[in-house]
Amino acid sequence: MGSAGDIPCLGMMLPDAKHDVVEDFGEKLKVLPTNDQIKELQTILRDRNTTRHDFKFYADRLIRLVVEESLNQLPFSKCVVTTPTGAKYQGLQYQKGNCGVSIVRSGEAMEQGLRDCCRSIRIGKILVESDADTHEARVVYARFPEDISKRKVLLMYPIMSTGNTVIKAVAVLKEHNVAEENIILSNLFCTPFAAKSVMAAYPQMQILTSEVHHVAPNHFGQKYFGTD
Numbered sequence: 579m580g581s582a583g584d585i586p587c588l589g590m591m592l593p594d595a596k597h598d599v600v601e602d603f604g605e606k607l608k609v610l611p612t613n614d615q616i617k618e619l620q621t622i623l624r625d626r627n628t629t630r631h632d633f634k635f636y637a638d639r640l641i642r643l644v645v646e647e648s649l650n651q652l653p654f655s656k657c658v659v660t661t662p663t664g665a666k667y668q669g670l671q672y673q674k675g676n677c678g679v680s681i682v683r684s685g686e687a688m689e690q691g692l693r694d695c696c697r698s699i700r701i702g703k704i705l706v707e708s709d710a711d712t713h714e715a716r717v718v719y720a721r722f723p724e725d726i727s728k729r730k731v732l733l734m735y736p737i738m739s740t741g742n743t744v745i746k747a748v749a750v751l752k753e754h755n756v757a758e759e760n761i762i763l764s765n766l767f768c769t770p771f772a773a774k775s776v777m778a779a780y781p782q783m784q785i786l787t788s789e790v791h792h793v794a795p796n797h798f799g800q801k802y803f804g805t806d
């Protein structure tokens with residue numbers, strides 16, 4: 579947990595506080611219910627003074643929370659189990675037929691969080707490169723489970739700034755016959771612009787994020803992996 583030393587960082591964000599108002603984007607965009615613990619994780623990840631060591635640790639904590647809630651968007655079916663005393667318990671079981679897809683590079687940071695919950699889940703990858711000047715995205719690499727069109731897909735990418743990277747990645751999934759409504763986008767930080775763009779492009783896709791805010795922490799990949 580953080581210390582009182584974090585408080586000045588929050589103060590630095592106050593001039594932008596009027597932008598913190600969360601718009602209602604409808605039922606296709608779910609924001610993780612916020613609490614002090616989640617806000618602290620977001621604060622640490624946005625703080626320029628956070629060390630790389632701490633950044634990875636706290637990012638992994640926030641990733642786990644988002645992944646857990648994303649899994650909650652996948653289908654479950656009713657089941658009955660017998661307890662050690664012989665009693666019957668009406669429960670739920672996770673349905674098979676899902677897979678993860680991470681968008682390289684930052685999306686790979688979310689793979690371990692998914693594996694911690696679903697040990698042997700198949701995970702595909704897409705590499706989308708953005709042009710530094712035009713921000714136009716192009717696909718460099720894509721590998722998926724061969725029956726991906728029959729699966730629900732948990733698409734993982736932590737930052738949506740313009741939304742272009744995610745829009746391009748979803749286009750590739752659709753080219754592989756994945757239905758838009760079978761995609762759950764698992765994200766940490768999303769700008770209102772990206773939310774609108776992605777939802778306009780793919781109105782049937784479910785999006786889960788921890789925060790919608792006009793400032794995108796674009797340092798995420800660089801700081802998490804320690805590379806330029």
Ligand SMILES: O=P(O)(O)OC[C@H]1O[C@H](OP(=O)(O)OP(=O)(O)O)[C@H](O)[C@@H]1O
Nearest residue numbers: 683684737738739740741742743796799
């Ligand atoms: O929504 P978009 O405008 O497409 O942007 C998504 C992210 O991609 C870029 O980072 P980078 O190129 O470093 O991505 P990476 O960390 O995945 O390599 C950008 O700085 C954002 O953090």
